[in-house]
Amino acid sequence: METSAQIPLSQSDLIEKSIRRCLEALGLDLSDQPIHVERTARLELGDFFTNCAMVNAKNLGQQPRQLALRLAQQIEKESFPNLARVEVAGPGFINFFLEPSWLHQSLRRVIEQGEGTYARADIGGGERVQIEFVSANPTGPLHVGNGWLCSFGDTLSRLLDWCGWNVTKEYYVNDTGNQIRTLGMSLLAHCEGRAVPEGGYKGQYVAELAKKYLDESKSANSSLDLSDELVAGKWAGEKILANIRGSLSRLGIEFDVWFSQAEIEEGGATAQTIEYLSVKDLVYEKDGAIWLNSISLGDTRDRVLVKSNGDVTYLGGDIAYHRNKFLVRNFDRVIDIFGADHHGQVASLRCAIQALGVDPSRLEIYLGQMVSLADKKMSKRDGNFVSLDELLDDIGEDAFRFLSLAKSINESTTLDLDLVRSKSMDNPVYYVQYAHARIASIERVRQERGIDRSEIETVDLSCLVHPRELDLIRSIEELPEVIADCARLREPFKITNQSRKIADRFHSFYHDCHVIGESVPPELTQARLWLVEACRIALAISLGLLGVSLPDSM
């Protein structure tokens, strides 16, 4: 990767430096104040603007508009690369109008940096971050809601990795305790032809597993037991986990670590953690259970860590697990992605982590709001849910990833399956992929017609002046900032929006500006070929982060 010293200043940096220089020239001291330079909402207002005159007018004892006018005059006098003119508008905005050359320079930079470097940013500084997501219990296949958050977690991981973090993707496997026993009980009920008791798992997959379990238990040296719920539950859990891995793999998701809760418990980590908390006088016994005195940590009530039957609660295990993340494996930062149904546990976990001596700002927890299907409840126990695999069979992996990454996870979602299926051809993912297919098609035609592509250094990009061309470059030029914002805010969906915007601008360009053809001068063909290549790079980066494929034909 290039060092920052080698990367030329961005256009907005150039503008900010100019503003600061001119403020100084006018004898105004804002050196300790931030100066915001932003893109305008509409081109009639120029390419960039700053609000610094309005923000600082009071401190400097001036009228905002007067200050803006003085500053604008000075900026025009001193000027800076690519500046056309400066205007003052409204209550004191300073709007910068640039020559198209700034876009030609941006385009050249995209090509020079290429697919591996463009739109990267070293924000993370190599910080070691662990991202835990999905972590669905191995008591049934992944459902659509699980898959939804998988997409989020995976793309967030790719994004942070892309922006300079050292990422470990982890799945916490809840392979012990009550749920596994319940699963085993449900399995054995099926084996014996009994109805599954209340609270058990009733899905069709349990019946299928029961059939297999019966077969395997009959073989000569089988250790499977038709009377032990725990043995049956663990066996079924492993089978289900293998199925879950398969579903994840379809979505292109590979975890670095599969972390077993059973290992935590059996390795004594839970006992150690409770011991540590009890040294701090944060643990007590009542009614045969072990409680965390979380009220003293600011929680609304105390919580059970170990039940009276000896089972560790989910919270108890999770505290031990997080102690492992922070204090055994020493991650700098931990990001947990849970469903909103885990909300009740967040405060307690935070309290406990702090009690263990971990700076709570190192723990980020994101709760994805509920994803549901119209007319369907998503309950594994009742077996009344649409599995992720079923939906993927229906609409395809790309459509699913794109759809699930199209809006904030703070937004709850109700999927109308009929709608999703029937409109699958209008799905925006095809719109974006179609842009890529058209790009590939241009390349095929170029080769068929034996048109050589000149080296970028020798190509004059200044002939790109059509509004469609300039709009397309703008959308590509915005990508680094969009990606950096996504990484900082942990909001991948903005990349999805930007990929649509780029595809949109490309389709308009494609329609109005032929790249190859009798009526296109050779120099223009060369410049446009590079513009198309830059667009391909931008789409490859965006869809790569989203985990969506780039078809050459559709």
Add this chain to the structure above:
RNA sequence: GCCCCUGUAGCUCAAUGGCUAGAGCGUCUGACUUCGGAUCAGAAGGUUGGGGGUUCGAAUCCCUCCAGGGGUGCCA
């Protein structure tokens, strides 16, 4: 009751406190003898849930009320 999320065009969603609140879908009207029509151009569509407040400026921040979803287990 308390905690969290959400309320923006008919629908799904955008908009680091900025200038005239934007896209897609749907609706209506148009467009290729060049590289892929899964495309493109245009039109219509809004009291940003209500009411206060802060600010030069509020969909955005604060208070309050209303509506929807989730949580509030010795389930996970």
